[in-house]
Amino acid sequence: MNIFDIVGPVMVGPSSSHTAGAVRIGYISRKLLGEEVHEAEIYLHGSFALTGKGHGTDKALIAGLLGMHTDDVRIPDSFQMAEEKGMKFFFETADLGDVHPNTVLLKLTGKSKRKLEVMASSLGGGRIQVNSLDGLTVNFCGDYPTLIVHNQDQPGHVAEVTSMLSHKSVNIANMQLFRSQRGADAVMVLECDQEIPKESIAWLMHLEGINKVTYLSLKED
Amino acid sequence: MGYISLTEIEKDIRIKKCEYWEIILQDDMKERMVSAENSLKEMQGMYQAMKQADKSYEGRRKSSSGLAGTDGLKIEKANKTGKIISGEFMGHVMERAVKMGESNACMKRIVAAPTAGSCGVIPAVLLSYEKDFKMSETRMIESLYVAAGIGCVIAKRASISGAEGGCQAEIGSASAMAAGALCYLRGGTPAQIHNASAIALKNLLGLVCDPVAGLVEVPCVKRNVIGAVNAVTASDLSMAGVKSVIPADEVIDAMKNIGRMLPCALKETAEGGLASTPTGQKIAKRLSGK
Numbered sequence: 404m405n406i407f408d409i410v411g412p413v414m415v416g417p418s419s420s421h422t423a424g425a426v427r428i429g430y431i432s433r434k435l436l437g438e439e440v441h442e443a444e445i446y447l448h449g450s451f452a453l454t455g456k457g458h459g460t461d462k463a464l465i466a467g468l469l470g471m472h473t474d475d476v477r478i479p480d481s482f483q484m485a486e487e488k489g490m491k492f493f494f495e496t497a498d499l500g501d502v503h504p505n506t507v508l509l510k511l512t513g514k515s516k517r518k519l520e521v522m523a524s525s526l527g528g529g530r531i532q533v534n535s536l537d538g539l540t541v542n543f544c545g546d547y548p549t550l551i552v553h554n555q556d557q558p559g560h561v562a563e564v565t566s567m568l569s570h571k572s573v574n575i576a577n578m579q580l581f582r583s584q585r586g587a588d589a590v591m592v593l594e595c596d597q598e599i600p601k602e603s604i605a606w607l608m609h610l611e612g613i614n615k616v617t618y619l620s621l622k623e624d
Numbered sequence: 625m626g627y628i629s630l631t632e633i634e635k636d637i638r639i640k641k642c643e644y645w646e647i648i649l650q651d652d653m654k655e656r657m658v659s660a661e662n663s664l665k666e667m668q669g670m671y672q673a674m675k676q677a678d679k680s681y682e683g684r685r686k687s688s689s690g691l692a693g694t695d696g697l698k699i700e701k702a703n704k705t706g707k708i709i710s711g712e713f714m715g716h717v718m719e720r721a722v723k724m725g726e727s728n729a730c731m732k733r734i735v736a737a738p739t740a741g742s743c744g745v746i747p748a749v750l751l752s753y754e755k756d757f758k759m760s761e762t763r764m765i766e767s768l769y770v771a772a773g774i775g776c777v778i779a780k781r782a783s784i785s786g787a788e789g790g791c792q793a794e795i796g797s798a799s800a801m802a803a804g805a806l807c808y809l810r811g812g813t814p815a816q817i818h819n820a821s822a823i824a825l826k827n828l829l830g831l832v833c834d835p836v837a838g839l840v841e842v843p844c845v846k847r848n849v850i851g852a853v854n855a856v857t858a859s860d861l862s863m864a865g866v867k868s869v870i871p872a873d874e875v876i877d878a879m880k881n882i883g884r885m886l887p888c889a890l891k892e893t894a895e896g897g898l899a900s901t902p903t904g905q906k907i908a909k910r911l912s913g914k
């Protein structure tokens with residue numbers, strides 16, 4: 404969290420947690436998917452489910468999925484824009500378990516059929532946290548270029564990733580490792596101070612034992 | 625931000641012999657790896673966006689629910705015709721707080737500080753102070769760093785979200801930030817600044833989040849007024865030498881505890897408090913039937 408999360412963002416009202424935070428969750432999810440969203444199944448939990456409509460949470464999520472920022476005055480018209488772009492979506496309420504009250508699960512399919520499941524929470528003041536990707540626990544806020552690697556839980560993968568980053572002079576700000584169980588699926592999340600070159604991401608994808616690579620770039624497309 | 629307590633900030637100001645805002649600026653430069661110029665420019669952008677939002681208030685506009693709007697105009701008129709008894713400056717503070725709250729409800733562009741629901745508190749105090757006391761914009765931007773530093777510590781130690789901590793976390797935090805910033809502008813010491821924040825936050829402890837129909841309109845718009853006015857009086861008390869018995873960091877921790885103890889019904893779910901009054905429910909029913 405930095406000082407401009409507290410004084411800021413400049414945003415379209417009415418709610419920083421239910422409107423701006425939701426735009427950001429949509430935006431980050433679209434970036435993580437890495438391509439235009441073709442279809443979105445959206446599950447609203449807790450306060451998002453209860454008061455989301457009055458705050459325009461639904462419109463805000465769709466606006467974010469369309470690539471809009473929190474201060475975009477077109478946010479109220481996002482449904483119509485999605486229709487024009489041929490993006491399909493539906494909303495449902497769901498109990499996502501013991502999570503933050505403002506939590507949403509997005510099941511996304513991209514234009515080229517790439518799939519991604521993102522669960523994220525809006526923490527207040529427009530700040531968000533991504534809690535899980537494709538069902539595996541993660542924890543990052545989307546403020547840094549973030550690399551997420553799904554791999555088999557076996558020795559060597561962390562070293563492969565970190566040495567690639569050091570080779571490209573990318574400094575790691577935060578790093579977390581998660582796994583479902585020993586020897587099964589694992590995920591590493593690396594929040595970086597610099598952007599990672601595209602070819603390095605592509606190189607990672609082809610390594611043995613790496614199942615999926617997702618990258619959040621902060622650059623505009 | 626690197627600081628997790630106001631005590632730490634106070635200590636660093638003493639050690640580095642810097643102004644309050646410089647300490648927060650330096651921390652931002654380190655954290656986001658930006659130059660002083662960039663950070664200052666961004667903060668100036670926030671201040672100007674507040675000014676812009678204040679100026680672009682539309683007095684005849686109503687929110688889509690019809691619950692919020694046009695009250696800013698009424699206070700403006702009362703101010704102009706000398707009908708406000710709480711003093712000229714306070715009249716301006718109230719007017720700006722309501723106007724900003726209404727703009728937010730009407731889906732206009734505002735600056736969340738710390739949240740959209742509480743977006744009227746800080747600009748109401750700061751924009752009015754700049755105008756009525758002829759301050760330079762440079763000083764105003766410095767005071768925003770002070771507000772941001774205090775707000776960051778509150779967010780770290782407790783919360784700034786109504787859904788998590790109730791309205792004390794939104795209007796209460798905004799009020800504490802504004803009180804500190806105002807003390808800074810009045811030449812207060814770091815201790816006086818934090819003391820003002822402590823007093824402001826203490827006064828709003830326990831405030832629940834109970835928006836009617838779940839919309840950031842009732843009671844939110846008018847709560848911006850109490851947040852702003854409370855900030856001004858807290859700064860007056862602190863500048864006069866009145867001390868908060870409980871130190872600021874501990875007040876923030878108390879706010880966190882209270883937030884935890886508050887039932888979900890009083891944390892933005894619109895299931896308790898004003899939202900569950902007969903009138904509140906009637907409004908909610910009418911809106912959902914639309």
Ligand code: SF4
Binds near residue numbers: 787791
């Ligand atoms: S009542 Fe709730 S929504 Fe309204 S300003 Fe307070 S915290 Fe925000």
